[in-house]
Amino acid sequence: MRSAHIVLLFSLAVLALPLAAQDIPAPLATTPYVAFEKGDGILSLTLGTKLPLGIYDPNAGAFESSTNMKPGFAFALSYVHFLNDDWAFGGDLAGAFIGTLAERRLFMAPLALRFVRAFSLDPFIIAPTAGLGMAITSLGEDKHIDMLFKVGSSFYWRATSDISYGLNLLFDIVPQLYKDSAQNRTGFFMDATLSVAYHL
Amino acid sequence: MTRKHHKTGNTLVLVSLALIAVFSACRAGPVGIFASIAQETDINAGRTQAFTDANASFVGKLNPGNYYAIVGTGILYERTIGGNWSKSSIPSGLSDAYALSATVADNILFVVLGVDAPIIYSYDGTTRTAISFTPPTERIVRVLSAGTQLFAITERLENGNSTGKYLIYSYDGTNFDPEYDGTVEGDEISIPNSVTVNAGTYWFDGGSKAITGALGAFDATTVSPPHKLTGVVYHDGVIYASTSEGRILTTVDGTAWTTSSEFENNGEPINFTVPTIVTYGPSTILLVGTSSGGMQSTGSGYYEITLGLVEVSPRAISTATNFDTSINGNSLIGLPQFVEGSGFRVFALTVGNGLWSNFYNGTSWSGWARE
Numbered sequence: 024m025r026s027a028h029i030v031l032l033f034s035l036a037v038l039a040l041p042l043a044a045q046d047i048p049a050p051l052a053t054t055p056y057v058a059f060e061k062g063d064g065i066l067s068l069t070l071g072t073k074l075p076l077g078i079y080d081p082n083a084g085a086f087e088s089s090t091n092m093k094p095g096f097a098f099a100l101s102y103v104h105f106l107n108d109d110w111a112f113g114g115d116l117a118g119a120f121i122g123t124l125a126e127r128r129l130f131m132a133p134l135a136l137r138f139v140r141a142f143s144l145d146p147f148i149i150a151p152t153a154g155l156g157m158a159i160t161s162l163g164e165d166k167h168i169d170m171l172f173k174v175g176s177s178f179y180w181r182a183t184s185d186i187s188y189g190l191n192l193l194f195d196i197v198p199q200l201y202k203d204s205a206q207n208r209t210g211f212f213m214d215a216t217l218s219v220a221y222h223l
Numbered sequence: 224m225t226r227k228h229h230k231t232g233n234t235l236v237l238v239s240l241a242l243i244a245v246f247s248a249c250r251a252g253p254v255g256i257f258a259s260i261a262q263e264t265d266i267n268a269g270r271t272q273a274f275t276d277a278n279a280s281f282v283g284k285l286n287p288g289n290y291y292a293i294v295g296t297g298i299l300y301e302r303t304i305g306g307n308w309s310k311s312s313i314p315s316g317l318s319d320a321y322a323l324s325a326t327v328a329d330n331i332l333f334v335v336l337g338v339d340a341p342i343i344y345s346y347d348g349t350t351r352t353a354i355s356f357t358p359p360t361e362r363i364v365r366v367l368s369a370g371t372q373l374f375a376i377t378e379r380l381e382n383g384n385s386t387g388k389y390l391i392y393s394y395d396g397t398n399f400d401p402e403y404d405g406t407v408e409g410d411e412i413s414i415p416n417s418v419t420v421n422a423g424t425y426w427f428d429g430g431s432k433a434i435t436g437a438l439g440a441f442d443a444t445t446v447s448p449p450h451k452l453t454g455v456v457y458h459d460g461v462i463y464a465s466t467s468e469g470r471i472l473t474t475v476d477g478t479a480w481t482t483s484s485e486f487e488n489n490g491e492p493i494n495f496t497v498p499t500i501v502t503y504g505p506s507t508i509l510l511v512g513t514s515s516g517g518m519q520s521t522g523s524g525y526y527e528i529t530l531g532l533v534e535v536s537p538r539a540i541s542t543a544t545n546f547d548t549s550i551n552g553n554s555l556i557g558l559p560q561f562v563e564g565s566g567f568r569v570f571a572l573t574v575g576n577g578l579w580s581n582f583y584n585g586t587s588w589s590g591w592a593r594e
Contacts, residue, residue: 078261087261125263125548129256162256163547199257206255 058143058181063105064223065113069191071216073097073119073131076194079209087208092129095121097214103139111139114156115173119214123162131212132159133195135173148179148187158197172196175213179220189218254543262544270593271308273298274577282570282578283327284561285348291332292570292594294578297321299334304563308594314344314351328368328394335363335375343375356399361390367427369420372438374427375399376415379406389414391427393438403427403434403441410443417497417557419457426462426477428452428497433464435477444477454497454557458507458530465495465511471532483532491518493526497557501540501569503583508535510569512555522554522574540569540581540588549591550579570594 075092079085096119103113114136121129137154158171175193182188195212277295284290288304291311299322301311313320319337326333332346333354341363343354356363361377362385368374373394379386388406392399405412413430420426425441427434430451432443446452446464450472454465464472464480469492471483486493496512509528515521524546527535538546554574560567563582571579571591578594 078257080258080261089261091260091263123260123263123548125266125544127260127263127548129260160256162259165254165256165259167256197257199255201255203255206258208255208257208261210257 057108058145058148059105059108059111059141061105061107063111065101065103065111065187065220066223067099067101067189067218067220069097069099069101069117069189069216069218071097071191071214073121074213074215075121076211076213079211081207081209082205089124091124093122093124095119095129095131097216099214099216101218103137105141109141111141111150113137113139114154119212127162130161131197133157133171133173133197134159135171137173139177146181148181149176150179151176152193158195160197160199167199167201169197169199177218179218181222185222187218187220187222189220191216191218259544259547262542263548264545264590264592266545266549266590266592268592269307271300271577273300274308274594276575277577278556278574279570279572279578280556281322281325282559282561282572283325283332285327285332285346286330288563289348290561291325291327292578293322293325297323297338299325312351314353317342323363324365326366326368326373328373329371333366333368333373335366354394356392358390358392358399364389365414367415367418369418369425372420372425374402374418374425378414387411389429391415391434391441400439402438403443405429412443413451417454417456419455419462421457421460421462426455426457426464428455428464433462433474433477446472446480448480448482450480450482453495454511456498456500456509458500461530463498463500463509465498467494467517469493469495471495471498471509471511471528473532481532483528486526486528486534488513488519488523493523494519495526496555499558499560499569501560503540503567503588504586506539508539510540510558512558512571514554514556514574521552524549524551524553525555525558525571540583541590545590550576 073095075090078087078090099115099117101115103111105111118132135154135156137152139150139152142149153174156171158169160167173195177189177191179187179189193214198209200207274294279294281293290302292300299311300308302308321338322334323341324335335341335343343356345352360380362380363375364378365376375392377390379388391403393402412432415427415429418427423437432445434441434443436442450466452464453467456463462474469485472480474480494514494516496514498509498511501508501510510525512525513522527539550571553576556572558569558571560569566584568580568582579591580594581591582589
């Protein structure tokens with residue numbers, strides 16, 4: 024008789040299993056988190072310092088012994104537009120004022136178009152970048168427009184869904200070419216700046 | 224891409240194009256910008272803080288090696304060769320210690336002290352001695368020297384007020400003797416800025432006239448064609464005179480004058496100040512300071528001119544970068560020079576930008592740097 028009870032209870036339990044399973048919600052289809060997607064944009068305002076790293080003299084085949092420039096003030100307004108989840112393309116309107124040894128003031132406006140690769144480490148984003156453009160330089164009455172190569176990376180902390188704060192380390196390479204090749208020099212600069220970025 | 228994103232991107236592109244258009248219209252100078260910066264020298268290594276933005280009106284030297292300068296609000300400074308500038312002592316008991324003018328003659332420093340009732344004192348490096356010279360109805364306004372000869376310039380007063388009429392006195396070691404009276408109608412002159420000498424004949428710039436002659440026989444010579452003289456210097460048988468109309472004149476004896484072509488800045492004649500002859504190595508050039516005035520709103524440093532009265536190009540005693548980063552754009556009162564060791568030093572007396580100097584060591588120039 025006791026065995027019959029056990030067999031009955033086991034049978035009920037087995038029969039009840041499918042009913043219990045019907046109370047557990049079916050799992051959702053998983054979608055990987057993406058920080059950006061195609062069509063997103065980042066508009067950022069940047070302030071910081073521009074550090075002259077060196078001046079290369081191609082005629083001498085060596086760097087000048089001193090840049091004769093002091094750390095300057097750099098600013099930029101940038102916009103990048105995401106082409107897909109990872110890659111973005113954009114540009115900078117930038118400028119910098121740099122004091123020189125002889126109390127002159129170099130104004131430099133590096134205008135670049137660049138690609139950005141965004142790596143998301145939520146809530147952080149690492150965004151290495153490289154691009155080309157032009158550097159407008161002005162010293163006293165002299166002005167010049169030259170090629171610009173820009174490379175570096177931004178490091179963002181996404182504070183909200185709309186706002187990120189960033190640290191930027193970007194390098195500018197500016198080869199200055201003149202009719203008188205004796206005047207040719209290439210300038211190397213580094214921007215160490217902070218940004219506030221608005222996610223569009 | 225949303226419509227809003229398009230708008231942001233387009234705005235950035237438009238602003239970029241506008242900036243490029245603006246800067247494309249600007250000129251590329253002959254000197255590379257980065258190259259120019261790399262050539263800069265430290266113009267402030269020996270800077271004297273008190274000279275910042277000050278007027279410098281005089282530098283003189285007592286041999287073997289003490290410089291004296293009037294900088295700022297009539298303050299007399301001194302320094303040894305290689306030393307720092309410090310305020311120089313003046314005779315005690317003076318109520319007005321404003322150094323109005325100074326010069327060195329026969330290795331003695333002469334200083335005009337005071338504004339309302341100036342006096343002249345001498346300093347031989349050891350003793351300061353007041354010189355008794357108080358012409359009635361006149362006020363001492365300037366001292367000048369050529370060689371070993373000292374001159375005093377006075378202004379005639381009427382009821383204690385200026386008349387703009389000047390007189391020239393020479394100093395014989397004891398007294399000041401009248402040499403030229405510019406108070407006589409028809410003999411008026413501008414206040415002389417300089418004097419030079421050739422074989423006992425002295426020359427002063429006096430505006431529309433040059434005052435010239437041996438001691439006791441000064442006379443005014445009217446420059447023909449008319450020019451306003453602002454400075455004179457003698458070299459190798461020729462008197463070089465600067466003008467306020469952008470020209471350099473030359474004469475041997477005052478009877479005939481040759482005139483350079485017009486030196487211009489922005490299409491307008493330069494207002495030249497007192498010239499200096501600089502000889503270094505195989506080169507001899509005329510350095511002429513410039514000043515605001517006339518058609519010039521600002522000074523433009525100095526011009527380097529050959530003895531053939533042609534501008535030197537490229538620059539001779541400083542690089543283009545050094546000139547641009549030093550006294551270019553400044554008004555200069557003068558460019559006195561002094562032997563210093565085996566070389567010599569040229570000073571630039573600026574209006575409002577302190578005192579500068581450039582040292583030639585026998586081989587090369589140091590470049591302009593602040594004193």
